Amino acid sequence: MKTRDEEIAPQNEQTESGVSRRDFLKISSIAVATPMVVGPTVVRVAGEEVKVWGPGAMPVTLNVNGQSLKANLEPRETLLDALRNHFDLTGAKKVCDRAECGACTVLMDGKPVYACSVLAVDAQGHKIETVEFLTRGGAGLHPIQQAFVDHDAQQCGFCTPGFVVAAKALVDKYPNPTPEQITHELSGNFCRCGTYAGIRRAMGERKGA
């Protein structure tokens, strides 16, 4: 199975049609960032003409919670910043901003990722589900969310949406997780108030999916 990194890494760094990392750096160093949309630059690489977007904003389309969302984003903007700043989906929280704490966890093609460490442009073409997806269309709480409420698995609540999404991914993977699986699969998320005891109870005693 490929890791998330492998999936989003350029597949074609050395191939004829791609832009090498060195070319990309050369291109980016000559432009000045502006918030305006800048059309793609056409460069010749290894004998072929290719379109290169950025720096500067570019049109981006994301498939989020079953909807097609469009925005003009700079290539350096993360999926998390796109969700929060452009689409007002603020359930995923910005805490560490470098893949350490899990507060921004969303599902990408069903697997949990740190939205702070996926570039929005790279998230195009993937199915993104945020915590808001679980109660879409005014649906009641998902059984995992209900279990968090029932077992007081939250205090300030800032880490909670990330935990809920990670827990959803956990039960998608292991419908009846063992305590060891719960610990392992949720160890990528941190809580400062100390709600782990409640989360363990919630995962151990939840009813339904």
Place this chain on the structure above:
Amino acid sequence: MAEFKWPELQQRSVIGARLKRVDGPDKVAGHAKYSLDQNPKGLLYGTMVRSPYAHCKVTKIDISAAQQMPGVKAVKVIQKEGTEIHWAGDEIVGIAAVSECVAEDAVRAVKVEYSPLPHLVLDAPEPKPNDVAEDTGPLSEDDIWDALSNQVPANQLIPRIKSDGITFKPEESHLKEFKEEGAPDALVEAIRNAPQHLDVKPKPKSPYKRAGEKVQGDPETAFKEAEVVSEGYYGVPVITHCCLEPHGAVMSWAPNGKVEARISTQNVSGMAGQLAGPLGIPATDIHQHQDHVGGGFGSKFSPDRWAVVAAELSKMAGGAPVKMFNDRRSELEVAGARPSAYAKVRIAAKKDGTITGWESNSWGTGGPGGGGAPPLPYVFDIPHQRKQHIAVATNIGPARAWRAPNHPQAAVLTMCPIDDAAAKLGMDPYDVFLKNIDYTGPRAKIYRDEFAKADELMGWKKNWHPRGDKTPGPVKRGLGLSIHTWGGRGHASDCDLTVHPDGAVELKMGTQDLGTGTRTSILAVAADTLGLTIHDINLLIGDSNYPVSGGSGGSTTIGGVSSSTRRAAVQAINQIYEKAAPALNAKPEELSAKDGKIFVTSAPDRSLSWKDACAKLGAMPITTRGRNPDKEHPPDLTNSGVGGVQMADVSVDTETGIVRVNKMVAVQDCGLVVSLTQAESQCLGALIMGITYALYEEKVMDPISGRMLNGNMEHYRLAGIGDIGELVVHMMTGPGYDERGVIGLGEPPVISPGACISNAVANAIGVRVPQIPITPDRVLAALAKGGA
């Protein structure tokens, strides 16, 4: 008629029950909006240019290139050329731009030149006697500027100015500048009227300041006559708050002069008053609102420079809202830290375990302001004592109150030495603690009860072994214990409770819910008093337009908000009894409220539904004001002073140095428990926070660069779900506890884990690891010096 006192156990319907927190569904759904989540129309993104040096002077600032960048809407110099900077990460220039990307680029376009100065960021080495400044003496103008820019509290500075005086003539223009820098009026007055010592020359600066030596009884004789003397070195480093929602605000300053504030705060009612001075507008023109806050732990009482600068940038940008929050590195570097404490301690004891004498030489830092001494010896008022503290002024960023200020440090510096004394006596520390428990004063009985309960839950007496686990193999297991205390009397709190003729109930209070369950607890009290459920009442908190309620710090919230709510609800229900009594053919004092009914206490069949009873109010709703404190509506409903006993069971791998917590037990009292599940959650969370600072947390500073080395969440490590072991919490309730009234709970259970875990590690490996956090390198170093 309902009385103001808390209802007896058998009459409580909601108070003390197990409740699901009312804001739980919003939080799990991701719908709960925090200040960081506010995205008002036309939002600008704020950021800061920060000092890369821990100590320096700003020599040149050029913002012109940044100002001309497309998308940059406002640039403001915060600390002008010539200002001395005392910690890395301090804010020099504020920027507001149309996107985070543009704001980041603008930071790079600002050119600031600095002249670096020598810095001190290491506080652990014991100060040498020659380093310590001799006397305090009169303050120069520079001293006062330093104190202001270092955020030394006015209540520390004013007595010093009054007693020691100043070395300069305070001109009115200077006093005005002090005021503009944020000096409160009382401080300005103190400077104006201070004794002037114009002939005194400024003394050479030293980062080390000695607090007065304190002596009680006759420590000399106590140590001379001691049968056993135990001594050791113990340390607790600076740690940070690491709130998951960083400090910051969304501010807009409209052209009509009104300011909308969305500050992430523990102190909703206090924001407008604190902003008025720095913004130069009346507090009544400032409106603060906050529904949820992502952690504070003592660090979010002030609007801080982040909110002030965001407001000023908004004004410069024509009133567009500006979002200004710390990024993670800045949050860990500048947004508050818990002071360190280190001590060399000696204890004198008799062979039967009676402790007779205490001697401590302690030091520690609270950042540039130095910092106060931890309360030593902690909890145990040992009859003969001598203690001395040195405050170390460092360039690590300012200290802020951290959950139970000074107590966790004092617990390590006291409970670990007592545990070492027990080991030297060859006694079980359980017995030594109890032998001396009367030194704890009025709460000795509570501690005795809690020790017995903790023993039962941990199996202490069954499983304890003398220091050094003798079982074969590299993994050693041990038990440790500690006790603590805290005040926790309720703060001032007002609320308005409105009952409408249709039966709808609304309660407004300018408080905040830090995740402690404040909303749920307020509703529990109101529902219990009105005979309703918590879902029948619309609770509105978090807004400066509501009646003023205190900041949430020092475990003062639950006592304050439960008391004011009780008083408002009792007054309301009594008015309803008055109106309903004729319909029930009874006197108001014969009525009760329960299960959504108003009924005759002696004949529950004679009843009105809540709705029908409220209809008797007529056309207009009633509003009652609840207050705390309130001498006109006795009795006092809140109290002060709790105990608490904790025990830890740990395993230590003597080959890798890794410590694992197997189990922790917390036995805690807090008077009358309002909302049991949330009270237990406070204790569970405190144990986890305690495991974190006992084993992982430390603000690691680089002596060369003066910067924090672990300003991220990979290396500033919090405990994860796999690090906590089994946690057992027992709340002491019932007779002897409930009648004390409501007492705060946030601080007490977080005090003991450090000492408790350190003692368990010593019990396991047979040697003290002197400093927390007990990291593998420290375990291996302690073992190398000699142990199991």
